[in-house]
Amino acid sequence: MEKLLNELSSKCNSAYKLNCDTETDIEIPENLKRKSDLGLPNISEIDLLRHFTNLSRKNYSLSTCFYPLGSCTMKHNPLINERIAKNRAFNLIHPYQPTETMQGILKIIYNLERDLCEISGMNCFSLQQAAGAHGEFTGLLVIAKYFKSIGQKRIHIIVPDSAHGTNSASAVMAGFNVIPLKSNPDGSISILKLKKILTPDVAGIMLTVPNTLGVFEKNILEISKIVHKNGSLLYYDGANLNAIMGIVKPGDMGFDVMHINLHKTFSAPHGGGGPGSGPVGVKTFLEPFLPVPRIKKKKSKFVLDYEKHNSIGRVKAFFGNFPIILKAYVYIKSLGAKGLKNASEQAVLNANYMLSKFKNKITVPAGDKCMHEFVLSLKSLLKNNIKTVDIAKRLLDYGYYSPTIYFPLIVEEAVMIEPTETESKKTLDLFINIFNNILFEEMSKKPHKIKEAPVNTPLKRLNEIEAARKPVLKW
Numbered sequence: 001m002e003k004l005l006n007e008l009s010s011k012c013n014s015a016y017k018l019n020c021d022t023e024t025d026i027e028i029p030e031n032l033k034r035k036s037d038l039g040l041p042n043i044s045e046i047d048l049l050r051h052f053t054n055l056s057r058k059n060y061s062l063s064t065c066f067y068p069l070g071s072c073t074m075k076h077n078p079l080i081n082e083r084i085a086k087n088r089a090f091n092l093i094h095p096y097q098p099t100e101t102m103q104g105i106l107k108i109i110y111n112l113e114r115d116l117c118e119i120s121g122m123n124c125f126s127l128q129q130a131a132g133a134h135g136e137f138t139g140l141l142v143i144a145k146y147f148k149s150i151g152q153k154r155i156h157i158i159v160p161d162s163a164h165g166t167n168s169a170s171a172v173m174a175g176f177n178v179i180p181l182k183s184n185p186d187g188s189i190s191i192l193k194l195k196k197i198l199t200p201d202v203a204g205i206m207l208t209v210p211n212t213l214g215v216f217e218k219n220i221l222e223i224s225k226i227v228h229k230n231g232s233l234l235y236y237d238g239a240n241l242n243a244i245m246g247i248v249k250p251g252d253m254g255f256d257v258m259h260i261n262l263h264k265t266f267s268a269p270h271g272g273g274g275p276g277s278g279p280v281g282v283k284t285f286l287e288p289f290l291p292v293p294r295i296k297k298k299k300s301k302f303v304l305d306y307e308k309h310n311s312i313g314r315v316k317a318f319f320g321n322f323p324i325i326l327k328a329y330v331y332i333k334s335l336g337a338k339g340l341k342n343a344s345e346q347a348v349l350n351a352n353y354m355l356s357k358f359k360n361k362i363t364v365p366a367g368d369k370c371m372h373e374f375v376l377s378l379k380s381l382l383k384n385n386i387k388t389v390d391i392a393k394r395l396l397d398y399g400y401y402s403p404t405i406y407f408p409l410i411v412e413e414a415v416m417i418e419p420t421e422t423e424s425k426k427t428l429d430l431f432i433n434i435f436n437n438i439l440f441e442e443m444s445k446k447p448h449k450i451k452e453a454p455v456n457t458p459l460k461r462l463n464e465i466e467a468a469r470k471p472v473l474k475w
């Protein structure tokens with residue numbers, strides 16, 4: 001790892017050599033230093049220490065417990081990534097520096113683009129996008145511009161009802177009309193229904209594979225053939241790639257455009273809205289439409305190429321969320337091709353292990369095998385006026401973050417569990433026991449405990465309607 005660190009940082013900023021001790025003071029220029037006192041409260045060190053330690057304990061995170069939030073891929077983020085991202089060689093670079101003085105970071109972005117192509121089967125990527133939804137929006141603008149360039153008026157995007165909510169929102173933001181497609185009960189695409197709505201003015205279809213019920217779309221090659229025959233394009237929502245990376249590639253399935261959430265599949269802590277990075281990958285015929293600047297290699301130098309007349313333009317300042325790009329790069333390089341494949345296999349194994357412990361007791365709408373996540377329906381089990389949201393709140397009392405609930409919308413009283421590859425069998429077993437205990441013991445014997453939950457958290461049960469209508473965002 002030390003070698004990787006050296007290689008990464010040595011070329012990044014010639015002014016700073018690798019310094020593993022990232023805690024050293026950064027020198028603030030005299031003219032920027034504060035002239036007057038900050039007026040902080042006068043308290044002892046121990047009180048200050050307690051204040052911050054107690055504050056940190058109120059924060060739920062992966063460093064405290066299991067986080068099985070389906071679709072969000074809340075896995076362990078290796079600390080070496082954070083250490084590298086904190087390195088001065090990277091974070092003291094100014095985006096307006098001449099490109100000759102930041103060859104190192106351009107090389108990292110360039111190399112990550114190549115790695116993502118290799119992993120996904122796409123031909124090129126733009127790394128500017130700030131999140132998955134931003135990636136969708138960009139990809140859809142690319143699709144719109146492509147059809148404009150060939151003089152075709154295509155105004156619709158097909159979005160299955162199993163899709164992530166951001167898909168339809170992004171399509172509307174990009175100026176398309178959304179045609180919903182009702183999925184089969186297992187979340188797969190009904191080819192019959194698809195053929196019916198596939199008119200000549202359909203620009204494309206947005207698919208998540210595996211779908212949101214955690215099942216691989218087995219007819220994907222046929223779907224892709226039918227869609228392409230209509231002159232429409234296929235968009236792959238690759239927010240969660242850890243079911244397939246190293247095993248199959250969206251590019252090989254026939255997808256033309258996709259985004260990847262670096263902040264899910266390729267580590268980087270996230271949640272609560274960011275920070276993120278949602279690179280957009282396309283096949284070669286769509287490259288002219290990608291955002292500028294593109295990073296190109298000219299002889300042995302990296303340069304910024306703005307000469308793209310068909311580009312949709314910029315979608316974010318400078319190079320995107322560089323620290324997230326850097327963490328993803330370190331993650332990919334540390335694991336290597338074998339390690340990435342192994343991560344997928346482990347993610348799928350962990351999910352199937354958990355599913356096997358639930359499937360005989362709880363309804364599983366999509367059958368008894370899954371990819372990296374699975375969905376349960378609690379509908380037939382709920383009693384004593386208890387709802388899925390109450391079960392989720394009770395989990396907080398046991399120190400667990402709740403799984404995703406009420407999503408996908410096609411499943412009633414849905415609970416979507418994604419253990420990820422980084423959790424041990426012991427952690428999974430503990431969660432399985434607690435979850436079963438709440439459902440099969442407490443719900444009958446102590447329903448009030450579930451209704452009142454949470455009682456062990458810094459804030460007790462919130463009035464969610466009031467919180468949504470009158471949010472208190474500061475105090």
Ligand SMILES: *Cc1c(COP(=O)(O)O)cnc(C)c1O
Nearest residue numbers: 071131132133164166237239276
């Ligand atoms: C998380 C997610 C998104 C949106 O990504 P953001 O970074 O939150 O904008 C889109 N699709 C799927 C399937 C996701 O899981």
